[in-house]
Amino acid sequence: MKAFSDVFTQIDQTTSTNEKINALVGYFQTAEPKDAIWCVAILTGRRPKRTVKSGELREWCIELSGIPGWLVEESYHIVGDLAETITLLLPENTDVKEYKLHEVIHTLIALQEKTDEERKEYIIGMWQSLTKEQLFVFNKLITGSFRVGVSEKIVIKALAKAFDIEENIVAHRLSGSWDAGTTSLLDMLTTVSIADDISKPYPFYLAYALETPVAELGNLDDWQIERKYDGIRGQIIIRNGELFVWSRGEDLMTEKFVEFAILPGIIPDGTVIDGEIIPVKDEQLMPFHVMQTRIGRKKLSKKHLEDAPLVMICYDLLEYKGQDVREKAMTERRALLEQLVADARGEMELLPLMMSPLVVATDWDEVAQERLRARDVGCEGLMLKRKDSVYKTGRRRGDWWKWKVDPLSIDGVLIYAQRGHGRRANLYTDFTFAVWNGEELVPFAKAYSGLTDKELVEVDNWIKRHTLDKFGPVRSVTPTLVFEIGFEGINPSPRHKSGVALRFPRILRWRKDKAVKEANTREDLMNILKAQG
Amino acid sequence: MITFDDNGIYCAQAGIYIDPWKPVDKAIITHAHSDHARWGMNSYLAHRDALPVLRFRLGEDINVEGKEYRESFSINGVNISLHPAGHIWGSAQVRLEYKGEIWVVSGDYKLQDDGISTPFEPVKCHSFITESTFGLPVYNFPSVESLKEDINNWWRQNAAEGNNSVILAYALGKAQRVLQQLDTSIGKIYTHGAVDNINKLYEESIGPLNATERITTETDRKEIKGAMIIATPSSAGTPWIRKLSPYKLGICSGWMQLRGARRRKGADRGFVMSDHADWEQLNTAILATGATNIYVTHGYKSIYAKWLEDNYGLNATEVDTLYVGEQADEESGVEPKEGGADEGV
Structure with a gap:
């Protein structure tokens, strides 16, 4: 555990990607293989199922630290992370022991079968025999969410460097679901055949937001322009007569997307398609929230399927006739994909696949016009892809760009503030905003991000001096400050007082130039809702 | 004997404010950080070691008097003395005694000996005004x-x-x-x-x-x-x-x-280095004063006041001030705005 805890501390103490990679390389090269595979699993979100409830942890922490429950809760609220809170509240240990990472994890997994008494005995025993650094890591192992500023990409780079294997190969072999308890890291990284695991998706190629004026991209003829859809990016894989559907988060979601179950037999084996899964009814794209309600369900009813029938808008072809075609040019891949979809449609008219239509324009100005129309056709903007681009791994600059429309926006009044969690523990940074409804202010959105650290300190200072009332951790403040709130979409919501719910609300800027009376009204929000239909 | 008003912490009997945030006639300054030592007072009084910084920051021409620790002086029957607060060099707690009733205004303080400041000394009193910047049990500073x-x-x-x-x-x-x-x-x-x-x-x-x-x-x-x-x-x-x-x-x-x-x-x-008291230090300092009335200022004051009442049975009251504790010291270094006290305090 010490080696893992040390590498965790090293990673946590640096902001440099290179140093994080080097720390991991050092760990992968020296750690016991059984520990190293768990490190990979944990850092790539493949942690085991949780076996201890947070309520139990709190209870035992109260018992061991002697701190009353209400104060543990207050502390947790301010620290924002239960594992860290407990680490800070427990007394320092003088008599520390050393454990192996994989043994600790296997014991934690096995707790599922144990009695409450046995679980408590194990956890408390560990709490009394670890250093503070290891205690934190141990608590993180229990509670999950190991967010340490290490992306899957960093892990891939470190493994590539440690085992001298190409990055994209590591990415491929690492993807999909595997169990660290039964997998050997070396076997996984060095096994060559694609057929080992026919479910494996390819790493997605992701685009950055356009950073320069669009005209600087050069000749329009070199670019393929598509719409950017607002659904779930996914891969459809058909191999050995079986279907696998992966989301971009690398979740295997085949069961949720029953529409695609008919594809094997219609689409030939050895095919992998990249696209956007969205609900389409009567040839109309439907808003994201229609699908959201369906995705959350464990069991799908007939009604869900009728209300939100899904199709994939096909963007790209990654595997064709069992061959990895990612190195072919975009236009070539697209031609193959078009043929494939057309052939399939010949066999089945109501095919749940559609080609992503190309946006036709004669110059960049026309492209810009199309981008502005995006919301009218239920899209988020445009995708610009170089016609000769290969399909890369991960988020890359240069060949692909996303060019989203500017967010919708409205000016709201700050009315409530709450202390932030985690990164913002000592500042009032969680804000509630309101719009005017006659003489009354109605809350319509909560937002946490968008201000600079300097502005946060300034607003925090203002809030502390203009508090009207306190309800628990929430302060109401004199309605004075106006902020421009940006959002990606708006839905009707009977549960909210304002009657609407915003998607991805965030602060665009502090409108120091606006007086409180100049903020927008509920009617303005309703007009945006109507316009978005 | 001590009240809290729009200008700051006030002793009416002596006609003197402690760390006021608006211009007043007479001010005792606990230490020279900008949220405690502000511009515009007719006269200042502080520990001798704080004077060079006060003059440097507020102007050479301020009317300021320096005192030693434990040097007692009297204003209109109120016996006043300064005692080491251990916060920064020249920082002081202010002890005020009138007709047998003793108050201590501690300003900012810590119990760790930092090698630079005269270490904190507990002062027995009936009423103690304390900060609560780190008044949460998760704060336990290393040695x-x-x-x-x-x-x-x-x-x-x-x-x-x-x-x-x-x-x-x-x-x-x-x-x-x-x-x-x-x-x-x-x-x-x-x-x-x-x-x-x-x-x-x-x-x-x-x-x-x-x-x-x-x-x-x-x-x-x-x-x-x-x-x-x-x-x-x-x-x-x-x-x-x-x-x-x-x-x-x-x-x-x-x-x-x-x-x-x-x-x-x-x-x-x-x-983790602070010139403020952590959880244990706050508790230790407060218990050492023997005070039964505790006034809790800047920090996690509602949480800390509840703790003092629940756990030690002390009579703890939250007080709103314009002191900002480690936040201003560390985060912005900016002078808090003048005259913001009229709203919300």
Whole structure:
């Protein structure tokens, strides 16, 4: 555990990607293989199922630290992370022991079968025999969410460097679901055949937001322009007569997307398609929230399927006739994909696949016009892809760009503030905003991000001096400050007082130039809702 | 005997305010940080060691009187004396006694002996006014010795890897404290101008500090290699600091106890070093006064007041002030705005 805890501390103490990679390389090269595979699993979100409830942890922490429950809760609220809170509240240990990472994890997994008494005995025993650094890591192992500023990409780079294997190969072999308890890291990284695991998706190629004026991209003829859809990016894989559907988060979601179950037999084996899964009814794209309600369900009813029938808008072809075609040019891949979809449609008219239509324009100005129309056709903007681009791994600059429309926006009044969690523990940074409804202010959105650290300190200072009332951790403040709130979409919501719910609300800027009376009204929000239909 | 009004903490019998935030006639200043020592008072009174900084920050022409610790004086029947608060050099608790009733206004304080400030001394009283900046049980600061070791190890490692070490610390108090922790055998120590100004005041009025060199426009930056640079928090992200590349950035603050705060700062290293009291220190200090009435100011005051009532059966009251504790010291270094007290306090 010490080696893992040390590498965790090293990673946590640096902001440099290179140093994080080097720390991991050092760990992968020296750690016991059984520990190293768990490190990979944990850092790539493949942690085991949780076996201890947070309520139990709190209870035992109260018992061991002697701190009353209400104060543990207050502390947790301010620290924002239960594992860290407990680490800070427990007394320092003088008599520390050393454990192996994989043994600790296997014991934690096995707790599922144990009695409450046995679980408590194990956890408390560990709490009394670890250093503070290891205690934190141990608590993180229990509670999950190991967010340490290490992306899957960093892990891939470190493994590539440690085992001298190409990055994209590591990415491929690492993807999909595997169990660290039964997998050997070396076997996984060095096994060559694609057929080992026919479910494996390819790493997605992701685009950055356009950073320069669009005209600087050069000749329009070199670019393929598509719409950017607002659904779930996914891969459809058909191999050995079986279907696998992966989301971009690398979740295997085949069961949720029953529409695609008919594809094997219609689409030939050895095919992998990249696209956007969205609900389409009567040839109309439907808003994201229609699908959201369906995705959350464990069991799908007939009604869900009728209300939100899904199709994939096909963007790209990654595997064709069992061959990895990612190195072919975009236009070539697209031609193959078009043929494939057309052939399939010949066999089945109501095919749940559609080609992503190309946006036709004669110059960049026309492209810009199309981008502005995006919301009218239920899209988020445009995708610009170089016609000769290969399909890369991960988020890359240069060949692909996303060019989203500017967010919708409205000016709201700050009315409530709450202390932030985690990164913002000592500042009032969680804000509630309101719009005017006659003489009354109605809350319509909560937002946490968008201000600079300097502005946060300034607003925090203002809030502390203009508090009207306190309800628990929430302060109401004199309605004075106006902020421009940006959002990606708006839905009707009977549960909210304002009657609407915003998607991805965030602060665009502090409108120091606006007086409180100049903020927008509920009617303005309703007009945006109507316009978005 | 003591009331809290729109100007600050007031003793009507003596006609004197303690750390007022609006211009008043007579002010006793607990220490020279900008949220406690403000501009515009007719007369100031503070510990002798605080005077050079007060004059430097508020003007040479302020009307200010210096006192020794425990030197008693009387204003209209109120016996007043200053006692060490251990917060920064020249920081004081103010003891006020009238007709047998004793109050202590502690300002900001800590119990750790930082090697720079006269260590905190508990003063018996009936009513005690305390800060609560770190009044939460998650705040347990490391010992002075282990901090010293951590900072010097960090510096040594950075130097070995060919990097400079930049530590951001508030110019008054923290910077001198950091400086005196450093192992001068590792390398050269440089200072930001704002830090050097205060260092000079310390050396002129109190005593010598470790040798440093002020970075000026004439300084040849190529010469700065594997060195320690002590700079103010406001230098973060400025061209001034970028010119010190390659460097590692360290921040010294009690907030660094929380991982979230460390990450928000984007520093390479957070050292949990504070001039305020942590949870244990607050509890120890308060119990040592023997006071039954506790007035809790800036910090986690509602939580801390509830703790004092529930756990020790003390009579604890929350008080709104314009003091900001470690936040202003560490985060902005900016003077809190004048005249903001009329709303919401």
